Amino acid sequence: MDFEPSDDQRLLVESVTRMLGDTYGFTQRKGYMALKEGYSPAVWAQFAELGLLGLPFAEEYGGFGGGAQEVMLVMQAFGRVLVLEPYFSTVVLGGTAVNVAGSAAQKQAILPAIAEGSLKLAFAHGERQARYDLTDVVTTAKRNGSGWVLDGSKTVVSHGEAADKIIVSARTGGDRYDEDGITLFLVDAGAAGVARRGYLSRDDTRAADISLSNVSVTEADVLGGVGQGLAVIRRVVEAGIAASAGETVGAMEAMNEMTLEYSKTRVQFGNPIGSYQVVQHRLADMFMTQEQGRSMAMLATMSIDNPDEASRTHDIALAKVGIGQAGRYVSQSAVQMHGGIGMTEEYAVGHYFRRCMVIERLFGDPAYYLAKLAAEVG
Amino acid sequence: MDLRFTPEELAFREEVRTFIRENLPADTRDRMKLGHPPRKEDTVRWQRILNAKGWAALSWPKEWGGPGWSAIQKMIFLEENLMAPAPELLSFNITMLGPVLLQFGTEEQKKRYLPRAANLDDWWCQGFSEPGAGSDLASLKTAAKLDGDHYVVNGQKIWTSTAHNADWCFLLVRTDPNARKRQEGISFLLVDMKTPGITVRPIISIDASHHLNEVFFDDVRVPVERRIHAENKGWDVAKYLLGNERTGIARLGKSRERVSSAVSMAREVNFGGKPLIEDPVFRQRVAQLQVDMKALEITQYRVVSAYDKAKGAGKPDPLSSVLKVKGTELLQATSELAVDVSGPYATPIWAQELEALNEPDDMMEASSAGTGGYLMLRAASIYGGTNEIQKNILTKAVLGL
Numbered sequence: 001m002d003f004e005p006s007d008d009q010r011l012l013v014e015s016v017t018r019m020l021g022d023t024y025g026f027t028q029r030k031g032y033m034a035l036k037e038g039y040s041p042a043v044w045a046q047f048a049e050l051g052l053l054g055l056p057f058a059e060e061y062g063g064f065g066g067g068a069q070e071v072m073l074v075m076q077a078f079g080r081v082l083v084l085e086p087y088f089s090t091v092v093l094g095g096t097a098v099n100v101a102g103s104a105a106q107k108q109a110i111l112p113a114i115a116e117g118s119l120k121l122a123f124a125h126g127e128r129q130a131r132y133d134l135t136d137v138v139t140t141a142k143r144n145g146s147g148w149v150l151d152g153s154k155t156v157v158s159h160g161e162a163a164d165k166i167i168v169s170a171r172t173g174g175d176r177y178d179e180d181g182i183t184l185f186l187v188d189a190g191a192a193g194v195a196r197r198g199y200l201s202r203d204d205t206r207a208a209d210i211s212l213s214n215v216s217v218t219e220a221d222v223l224g225g226v227g228q229g230l231a232v233i234r235r236v237v238e239a240g241i242a243a244s245a246g247e248t249v250g251a252m253e254a255m256n257e258m259t260l261e262y263s264k265t266r267v268q269f270g271n272p273i274g275s276y277q278v279v280q281h282r283l284a285d286m287f288m289t290q291e292q293g294r295s296m297a298m299l300a301t302m303s304i305d306n307p308d309e310a311s312r313t314h315d316i317a318l319a320k321v322g323i324g325q326a327g328r329y330v331s332q333s334a335v336q337m338h339g340g341i342g343m344t345e346e347y348a349v350g351h352y353f354r355r356c357m358v359i360e361r362l363f364g365d366p367a368y369y370l371a372k373l374a375a376e377v378g
Numbered sequence: 379m380d381l382r383f384t385p386e387e388l389a390f391r392e393e394v395r396t397f398i399r400e401n402l403p404a405d406t407r408d409r410m411k412l413g414h415p416p417r418k419e420d421t422v423r424w425q426r427i428l429n430a431k432g433w434a435a436l437s438w439p440k441e442w443g444g445p446g447w448s449a450i451q452k453m454i455f456l457e458e459n460l461m462a463p464a465p466e467l468l469s470f471n472i473t474m475l476g477p478v479l480l481q482f483g484t485e486e487q488k489k490r491y492l493p494r495a496a497n498l499d500d501w502w503c504q505g506f507s508e509p510g511a512g513s514d515l516a517s518l519k520t521a522a523k524l525d526g527d528h529y530v531v532n533g534q535k536i537w538t539s540t541a542h543n544a545d546w547c548f549l550l551v552r553t554d555p556n557a558r559k560r561q562e563g564i565s566f567l568l569v570d571m572k573t574p575g576i577t578v579r580p581i582i583s584i585d586a587s588h589h590l591n592e593v594f595f596d597d598v599r600v601p602v603e604r605r606i607h608a609e610n611k612g613w614d615v616a617k618y619l620l621g622n623e624r625t626g627i628a629r630l631g632k633s634r635e636r637v638s639s640a641v642s643m644a645r646e647v648n649f650g651g652k653p654l655i656e657d658p659v660f661r662q663r664v665a666q667l668q669v670d671m672k673a674l675e676i677t678q679y680r681v682v683s684a685y686d687k688a689k690g691a692g693k694p695d696p697l698s699s700v701l702k703v704k705g706t707e708l709l710q711a712t713s714e715l716a717v718d719v720s721g722p723y724a725t726p727i728w729a730q731e732l733e734a735l736n737e738p739d740d741m742m743e744a745s746s747a748g749t750g751g752y753l754m755l756r757a758a759s760i761y762g763g764t765n766e767i768q769k770n771i772l773t774k775a776v777l778g779l
Contacts, residue, residue, distance in 0.1 A: 001387065001450055002380045003680045004687060009379065069379050260777055274779045277770075283777055284769035288700045295676035302381030321669045371658075373665035378641055378655045 003298065009073055012066075016077045019050055024081035026348050032084050037162060038206040039084035045117055053091055054115025057099065062112035068239070072246035072301045079250025082355055084205055086120050086159035088243060093158075094121025096239040097167050097184060101224030101232040106186070110165070122163035122189075124154035124210050125233055132364040134233055135177045139212065141170035141185060148172075148222070150185060150193075150215040160208025161198035163189050168212065173227050182229040186221045187212070203358040204351060237363045238304045238316050244359045245297035245323040251352045251359075252290040252327060255334040258349055259283065262338055279337065286333050293326030314376065317369040324366040327356035390451055394458045401427055402464050412740060413639065413716070413747030415587070415754070416465035418501075418543050424465045425498040434467060435496040438476050442488070443496045449682035453626070460631025470502040470540070471495040473626070475548055478566075478619050482607040491546075491568070505535040505549035505569070505593060506616070512537075513767050515550075516560045516613065520595060522551035522567065529553070529567060529605070531575075531598040537761075541578045541591040544571050554610050566612035568604040575599070585753035586727055620763070627698060627762070628678050628705025630671060636712035637667055639748070640719045646741060647719060654719060667712060674704050696775040699768040706758035706765060713752040720745035 005013065023043050032040040047053050056071055057063025064070075071092060078087065091114060098110050098121075113119035130136035139152025150170050160166065166187045174181025187194060193215035198208040224232045260283060263274030273279050300319035306312040331353040335342035342349045360366070383391075406420040416424070428434040429443070436452055438444035447455070459466065467473075475495055479488050494500045511518040520533025531551055541547065547569045557563030569576070575598035581590040607615050641664060644654040654660055681697045717724045726732055728746030736742065759765040773779045 001383060001679050001683050002687075003683050005379055069381075260779075263779070280773040280777070280779055281766070281769045283779070284772040287772060287776055288703060291677055291697060291700055292670075292673040292704065295673045295680065298381055298680075299672065299676055315672075318669050318672045321666075322673045325669075370662055370665050370669070373668060374658060374661035377661040377664045377668075378645070 005069075005073065009070060012070060013073050013077060015050060016052065016074055017080075019046060020077060020081050020083070024083065029082065029084065033204055038200070038204075039086065039162070043083075044085050047085065047087065048115065048117030051115075052087070053117055054111070056091065056095060057111045057115060061107050062115040068242055068301045068304050071239075071243050072297060075243045075246035076250040076253075076297075079247035079252075079355075080254045082204070082251070082254075082351055086122070086162045086205075088240070088247075089123060089157075089159040089163070090114055090119075090121045092243045093123035093236050093240050094163075094165075094167055096236045097121075097123065097223060097232055100235045101184060101229075105220070106223065110186075119165065120159070120163050122157050122160045122166045122208075123236060124157045124160065124166050125169045125236075126155055126157070128153065128155045132368045133177070134237065134363075135179055135182070135230065137169055137171050137182050138176050139168065139170040141172045141183055141217075144216065147216055147218045148185065150187065150212045150217065153209065153211040155209045156201075157208050157210050158201075159206060160210050161196050161206055165189060166194070166210065167223060168210075169229055169233060170212075179230050181227045182233070183226050184223040184229040184232055185217050186223050187215060187217055191215055191217070201358060203355040205358075235304075238300075238312070240363055241316055241320050242297070242300035242304050244362055245293075245300045245319060248323050248327040248356055248359050249290070249294045249297045251356055252286075252293055252330040255330055255349060255352045256283075256286050256290055258352075259286065259334045259337045262341075266339075273337075282333055282337060286330050286337075289326045289329045293323050293330070296322035296326065314373070317372050320364065320369045321366040321373070324360040324369075327360055328366075331356045387450060387454065391454050391458065394455050397431065397433075398458060398462045398464055401431075402462060406465065407462070410463045410465070411639075412744045413751055415747075415751070418540075421465040421468060422498045422501075425467055425471075428467065429497045434472065434498075435476060435492075436467060436472055438480060438492070438496070442476075442480065442492050449685040450679065453678065453682045456626040456629075457631040457634075460629060461635050463632075463635050466626075468498060468501065470504050470544075470548075471498060471500070474504060474619050475502050478548070478606060478615055481618055482566075482615055486603075487568075487606065500545045501540065501543050503538055503541045503544035503547045503571075505538060505541075505547045507537045508534060509536050513764055515616070516564070518550055518552060518564065520549070520551050521555065522553050522565060522600070524553070524602070525599075527602050528599045529565075529602065531567070531569070531595045531600055533595050535593040535595075536591075537581070538578075538591045538593045539589055539761075541571070541593050542580060542588065547571055547593070548606075550612055550616055553612075557610065561613040563610055564612040564616070565609050566606045566615040567600050568606065569598065569600050573598050573600070583754065584756070585750040586729075587750060587754065589754070628674055628701040629709060629758075630674055630678060630705060633667075633671055633705075633708040633712040636709075636716050636748075636751070637664060637671070639744070640664070640712070640716040643716070643719045643741070643744065647721060660719075663715060667708070667715065670704070670708055670711075674701070674708060677701065677704070696772060699771045699775075702762065703759075703765045703768045706755075709755050709758045710752075713748070713755045716748040717745075717752045720748055724749045 051064050054063035055066040059065050141148045141150050166189055168185045168187050169182050171181055172183040193213045195211045196208045198206050201207045263279055264272050266273050296319040299315055303312050303315040334349050335353055338349055341347050425434050433445050435443040440446045479492055508518050522529040522531045549567045549569050551565055551567055552563050553565040554563030575596040577594040579592045580588045583590055647654050649657050678701055681695050723742055723745035726746055728743050
């Protein structure tokens with residue numbers, strides 16, 4: 001075991017941090033929120049320039065050959081400043097789906113375009129009735145000559161409006177809840193029959209509901225084996241859990257630093273509130289929780305490439321519960337320690353709170369994974 | 379970063395597990411499986427077996443009988459030993475006195491005390507706390523006055539674990555009552571418990587066991603050559619002792635052992651007409667503990683691997699306070715789980731009278747022992763610096779407040 005980042009990883013973090021230091025002050029971020037995209041295309045171009053958009057892709061596809069650890073470190077840096085750009089949906093979710101299931105031709109068509117910043121993806125799996133159940137898919141894909149026709153709707157698709165291509169799951173066989181019979185399709189966002197209704201999410205990013213009405217795709221748009229999509233979806237979800245765990249660690253660090261600083265400067269009853277032991281102990285608890293959460297983000301990261309499915313699933317579930325609970329505790333405490341100012345939209349801490357809240361619910365909340373773990377006890 | 383165990387580390391774990399399985403005396407193992415604490419003879423016998431293998435003097439250099447393990451290997455050994463469950467190495471000898479002698483002792487002191495401490499030929503106890511000096515250790519009052527080539531010690535220590543078993547005591551005494559700062563007038567002495575003037579009085583703890591003592595010193599004469607480090611520099615020694623060895627502080631293997639014991643008992647007891655193990659609330663409680671244990675396990679490996687990287691040269695990692703707080707919270711939560719599984723059987727005290735009344739009854743005996751452990755472990759968040767003190771340490775060392 002060795003938990004120290006390598007020199008290359010350190011350099012990566014340094015360069016990302018430097019770039020975010022220039023581009024991602026809280027006031028700058030407010031400016032990006034106000035743009036029509038809800039994020040900054042200029043910053044997105046800088047991500048491309050820095051190589052971040054191709055980070056986890058093989059060099060033959062214009063990538064940098066990074067792995068889960070590099071993604072975790074970048075996401076951690078993103079979490080510290082609450083990056084708004086569709087990195088998670090494009091590179092982590094979409095990128096993983098193409099990496100895991102794509103043919104050489106699909107990879108060649110998609111990954112280099114992502115890496116250079118000209119293509120954005122969204123991962124449209126969740127449906128209105130499904131809550132967290134990955135097998136609950138009722139969107140259909142029916143054979144039509146040599147292609148397929150998709151019908152159905154997807155909900156709370158992160159960055160669904162921004163995407164140029166949407167990865168859509170649909171039933172090509174079996175019934176609702178069946179593990180077999182789910183297939184993934186690459187759908188052009190502009191294809192006839194695709195309608196997107198965008199809205200603001202609690203974390204300041206944009207999401208969309210997407211309806212598919214008689215949408216035609218070709219055989220070449222099938223991602224992975226027909227009816228074999230669930231295994232891919234699970235890998236995408238696991239990569240998403242690991243990456244967003246890293247993001248949560250960054251957000252917790254930022255909140256803890258902010259809270260510590262505030263406790264040194266906010267004077268009440270003649271002393272900085274950080275001089276009071278009751279506040280100090282809460283800060284100590286927040287720090288301990290952050291470190292336990294960091295351990296869980298590391299667990300998720302080290303698990304996603306574990307070929308043993310049972311132990312991978314188990315460890316990911318442990319990590320998901322742990323990081324979710326940690327993020328919740330630190331966020332709630334950070335607002336509490338700030339008092340009234342922590343309640344304001346103007347101040348940063350509430351934005352971190354809400355990002356952690358959204359991540360906690362991504363692909364299942366702690367209660368959902370705790371129930372899965374409970375089922376395995378004994 | 380490589381977040382997996384290396385093949386060597388995995389092989390090492392297997393080697394340790396096999397050795398413990400093949401060498402832990404059966405009577406010790408059977409009692410401890412039922413949740414009893416080890417008896418003195420269990421601890422002595424097991425430490426001698428480990429010492430013969432070269433595995434007792436855990437973090438000592440090889441020339442003094444240490445195994446030459448990395449911090450990760452030590453961690454693996456401690457976990458496996460606790461999960462067995464086997465008696466723990468006597469921490470007073472191995473993690474407290476040993477490193478102190480290695481750091482501050484003269485060659486003669488090392489030669490005289492280290493080998494016997496490793497082999498548990500001498501059982502050591504720790505004379506630190508006093509009635510008026512608990513978490514605020516520097517306010518200790520037990521006095522030592524120089525009289526020729528002896529110190530004459532008068533005063534009282536309290537909460538002295540296993541003093542009634544002990545051959546020797548390492549003792550903090552005040553040698554300069556007029557020192558400018560309280561920390562500056564303290565010295566560190568080694569005291570033979572057979573010296574005239576020492577009285578050990580038991581304190582029975584809430585688990586009905588005799589583990590703690592009061593120790594009274596009445597004109598106890600201690601040769602000057604049994605002082606460690608310079609006179610009035612004992613605080614440095616004490617600080618080193620308390621900060622030095624935190625590898626095993628979380629005692630995570632013990633928490634894991636408590637959970638697996640609770641889970642196996644949950645198969646035997648009923649709840650709502652079904653085995654308790656089938657109750658979703660119980661299962662969820664176990665699952666939450668697994669989450670918390672996993673987080674602590676990784677934090678622990680982070681601390682020890684950083685220690686290995688720094689070649690042990692760094693200052694004590696403030697994260698070790700996290701290990702203490704989270705580790706003891708888990709010890710308490712897991713032992714609480716075990717007691718809750720026992721239900722009504724948690725209440726009888728397994729003692730000679732019950733043993734005489736009953737046929738052998740593992741369930742009753744394990745329940746009683748489990749309750750004893752639960753009660754005793756309330757102390758876990760008190761000893762070694764209370765969890766409140768640990769948070770104070772974190773506040774200063776990490777947060778800089």
